[in-house]
Amino acid sequence: MEIGPRQEILLPVRPGFIVFSLVISYLLNLIPVEGLLKSAMPDFLAMTLLYWCIHQPQRVGIGTSWVLGILMDVANASIFGEHALAYSLMAYLALLLRRRVSMLKIDHQFTHVMLLLFIMQSVMLLTGLAAKNIFPGWTQFLGSLTAGLLWPVLTRLLKLPQRPKADPTRI
Amino acid sequence: MEQELFSHGPSPAARLTFFTLLSLLFLISDAHYRYLDVLRIGIETATYPLQRLVMAPVDLARGVGSYLHAQNSLVGENVILKQQILENRAELLRMESLRRENDHLRRLFESAKKIRNPAVMAEIIYGARDPFSRKVIVDKGSFSHVREGSAVIDDSGLIGQVLRAYPWASEVSLITDKDHPTPVEVMRNGLRAVVFGFGSSNLLDLRYLSTNTDIREGDVLVTSGIDGTFPQGLPVATVIKVDRNPAYTFSRILCKPIAGVDQYRQVLIMAPSAPPPPLPVETPEPVNKGKK
Numbered sequence: 001m002e003i004g005p006r007q008e009i010l011l012p013v014r015p016g017f018i019v020f021s022l023v024i025s026y027l028l029n030l031i032p033v034e035g036l037l038k039s040a041m042p043d044f045l046a047m048t049l050l051y052w053c054i055h056q057p058q059r060v061g062i063g064t065s066w067v068l069g070i071l072m073d074v075a076n077a078s079i080f081g082e083h084a085l086a087y088s089l090m091a092y093l094a095l096l097l098r099r100r101v102s103m104l105k106i107d108h109q110f111t112h113v114m115l116l117l118f119i120m121q122s123v124m125l126l127t128g129l130a131a132k133n134i135f136p137g138w139t140q141f142l143g144s145l146t147a148g149l150l151w152p153v154l155t156r157l158l159k160l161p162q163r164p165k166a167d168p169t170r171i
Numbered sequence: 172m173e174q175e176l177f178s179h180g181p182s183p184a185a186r187l188t189f190f191t192l193l194s195l196l197f198l199i200s201d202a203h204y205r206y207l208d209v210l211r212i213g214i215e216t217a218t219y220p221l222q223r224l225v226m227a228p229v230d231l232a233r234g235v236g237s238y239l240h241a242q243n244s245l246v247g248e249n250v251i252l253k254q255q256i257l258e259n260r261a262e263l264l265r266m267e268s269l270r271r272e273n274d275h276l277r278r279l280f281e282s283a284k285k286i287r288n289p290a291v292m293a294e295i296i297y298g299a300r301d302p303f304s305r306k307v308i309v310d311k312g313s314f315s316h317v318r319e320g321s322a323v324i325d326d327s328g329l330i331g332q333v334l335r336a337y338p339w340a341s342e343v344s345l346i347t348d349k350d351h352p353t354p355v356e357v358m359r360n361g362l363r364a365v366v367f368g369f370g371s372s373n374l375l376d377l378r379y380l381s382t383n384t385d386i387r388e389g390d391v392l393v394t395s396g397i398d399g400t401f402p403q404g405l406p407v408a409t410v411i412k413v414d415r416n417p418a419y420t421f422s423r424i425l426c427k428p429i430a431g432v433d434q435y436r437q438v439l440i441m442a443p444s445a446p447p448p449p450l451p452v453e454t455p456e457p458v459n460k461g462k463k
Contacts, residue, residue: 023221026221027224030221032226032297032298061183063186066190066193070197071214074218076299076301078299078304080198082198084190084194088187088190088194089187092183095183096183127198128302128303131202134349134370140302
């Protein structure tokens with residue numbers, strides 16, 4: 001596998017954009033879907049959090065993930081703490097793995113992302129099993145697969161505002 | 172980089188420990204006690220505009236879809252609906268006479284008059300994504316006089332119960348939710364029982380009936396009303412399978428909900444009936460209130 005991405009010089013990210021992207025992904029998570037599509041829908045908020053944990057660890061970390069997890073718990077009518085616990089653990093692992101992930105090319109990063117999301121979903125599964133004693137089935141892990149496939153798209157989208165504008169006067 | 176990260180407050184491991192403990196605290200207090208409902212109501216109310224924002228395109232798509240509905244399907248539907256209205260009217264007339272007769276009889280018995288419950292029409296905003304529960308969020312809340320515990324029905328029968336009422340929305344736990352108890356009686360012989368949701372499938376489980384109980388496939392279960400939460404006589408489910416295995420104390424009875432538990436968007440929320448008289452100190456029958 002090729003290592004070493006094309007080094008890019010990016011503009012500093014605006015905090016407003018981070019908030020904006022998190023709000024949008026939260027909204028995407030609220031879209032009502034049914035059936036198999038419901039389990040195949042990626043957790044957009046988790047993906048966006050993961051992106052910012054990897055690229056902006058001083059701004060978005062475990063605390064932000066926990067708070068957004070609480071918001072997701074309310075929106076999904078699940079027990080308080082189910083998403084929060086899973087998101088904060090995912091954020092921690094992302095902080096540990098972030099240098100490794102950012103060394104990889106964008107198209108090669110999805111394996112790590114999928115793994116982190118799998119761990120996140122397993123934590124949620126375990127808390128659900130412990131609290132309610134229901135096994136919701138394996139199909140819900142499809143969400144992590146689609147999330148992994150969408151990761152390159154998401155990364156490029158979130159990097160867009162950081163790209164310097166082409167300046168014809170510069171060499 | 173390492174230095175920079177750690178110069179900002181506690182280490183990631185310390186943060187993780189803190190937030191994990193906080194999550195566990197929240198999990199336990201929410202699963203066993205309902206201390207955090209105030210927080211939940213606050214967050215739900217604050218994020219309600221966002222939920223409506225997401226629903227706007229979905230509603231628009233639905234609106235356009237129904238506008239483009241083919242003419243002949245509408246005509247066909249109209250014919251069927253007209254027929255249904257006629258049938259319903261006949262039924263209604265009979266109901267009216269029965270109600271009058273019933274009122275009369277009740278007056279004769281000098282018993283309390285049955286209060287006709289006011290109902291609120293609501294629309295399902297979305298089904299919760301949580302794979303562990305069968306809940307839906309509807310667009311009427313405590314501002315529309317929806318209260319916790321109200322029965323939620325569609326045009327054919329009971330679909331669930333209001334679990335939490337927020338100002339503009341409420342959380343409805345469906346009867347198919349795991350271990351959601353609904354007190355019912357068999358319409359044919361008045362046998363009382365409690366039906367529970369399975370959680371995973373769209374079926375119900377009629378528990379604690381011994382193998383020699385008089386129950387058959389095809390029996391209709393209606394709410395018994397003895398819990399004081401659900402009004403009496405709402406259709407709940409039909410028995411589809413009775414498995415009498417003498418090796419077990421109880422028979423295994425599967426039921427199918429009559430209402431389209433996860434089909435329709437419009438639902439009716441009925442106000443809870445008058446509170447029941449206090450239970451005697453020791454009740455031999457395990458009557459569950461239907462709330463967690």
